[in-house]
Amino acid sequence: MHRRRRLISTLLLFVFTAYMLALAGCGNDDVTGLEATPPDIPPTSTFLMDFDDFKEGETLRLGATRQNWAYAGLNVLVWNTVLTVALAVPAASFIAAVGRQPVMHPDSTWVWSYNFQVNEVLHLAELHGRVEGDEVVWGMYISKQDAYTDFLWYSGVSDLGGGEGEWTVYGNPDDPTAFVGISWHRDPGEGTADITYTNTIPGNDHNGDYISHGITGGTPYDANYDIYNTVLDNHTNIEWNRIGKEGRVMDPDHFGDSDWHCWDGLLEDVDCP
Numbered sequence: 682m683h684r685r686r687r688l689i690s691t692l693l694l695f696v697f698t699a700y701m702l703a704l705a706g707c708g709n710d711d712v713t714g715l716e717a718t719p720p721d722i723p724p725t726s727t728f729l730m731d732f733d734d735f736k737e738g739e740t741l742r743l744g745a746t747r748q749n750w751a752y753a754g755l756n757v758l759v760w761n762t763v764l765t766v767a768l769a770v771p772a773a774s775f776i777a778a779v780g781r782q783p784v785m786h787p788d789s790t791w792v793w794s795y796n797f798q799v800n801e802v803l804h805l806a807e808l809h810g811r812v813e814g815d816e817v818v819w820g821m822y823i824s825k826q827d828a829y830t831d832f833l834w835y836s837g838v839s840d841l842g843g844g845e846g847e848w849t850v851y852g853n854p855d856d857p858t859a860f861v862g863i864s865w866h867r868d869p870g871e872g873t874a875d876i877t878y879t880n881t882i883p884g885n886d887h888n889g890d891y892i893s894h895g896i897t898g899g900t901p902y903d904a905n906y907d908i909y910n911t912v913l914d915n916h917t918n919i920e921w922n923r924i925g926k927e928g929r930v931m932d933p934d935h936f937g938d939s940d941w942h943c944w945d946g947l948l949e950d951v952d953c954p
Contacts, residue, residue: 722779724867725775727865730894734921735753735758747949748942764878769799770799773798773804775821776797781793791811793806802825804823808820809821816841817840820835829854832854832857833851844866844867844868848865850862861881873896873898876893877893887910892906892908895907902922903923904921904922905920907919915932917935
């Protein structure tokens with residue numbers, strides 16, 4: 682009788698242990714499945730500001746009746762020109778990441794590895810993304826044959842939902858100090874977004890200068906720029922309608938007042954409503 686009881690107890694213990702191990706195994710499978718899903722790379726709009734509504738060709742259509750729009754456009758053009766040159770390599774690497782498939786490394790970091798070209802020169806990019814809590818930590822390492830290897834050109838962090846984040850872009854392999862900081866927010870459901878570039882060059886006279894671009898969904902103006910000059914302690918505020926093209930600009934240093942100065946859909950100066 683005692684042997685039978687011991688045998689039954691042993692069998693029950695075995696069954697219970699096997700059951701608990703099976704549950705633990707199922708739980709591990711779930712975690713592994715989650716870890717095996719790569720994070721989404723933030724869209725290019727979180728890295729590249731949209732300057733299309735103030736293109737160079739349009740901005741240079743100067744004239745006595747288009748002063749307001751032309752002044753707004755020239756302010757945007759200055760930033761666009763500087764950033765187009767300075768961000769040529771990192772921007773190209775970011776754009777080329779679209780549609781690539783990553784590989785998970787043993788440390789649970791996802792790596793997107795691919796080639797891209799800048800001015801017909803081949804570069805190798807390795808974008809690293811690692812999930813930490815409810816955030817993704819990013820790092821873009823770029824190599825150029827016979828020049829440099831695995832230079833961390835920009836790093837960043839974004840929330841898993843893709844609603845906000847920031848990037849730090851470093852100067853270049855010869856001067857790896859922080860060059861520009863990028864912060865961004867987006868709400869695809871509402872159709873709103875904003876992105877800000879800030880000069881972060883140490884010791885630079887214009888450290889702290891920034892340009893911020895927003896898509897607001899407001900009326901009659903649904904887009905804006907806020908451009909800040911630290912030396913002048915001056916804001917240039919620009920608002921316009923992306924469809925109709927009418928808009929307005931405010932710049933106390935340039936105009937000598939804090940009034941809005943407007944243009945219509947043909948970019949002609951008009952009295953503000």
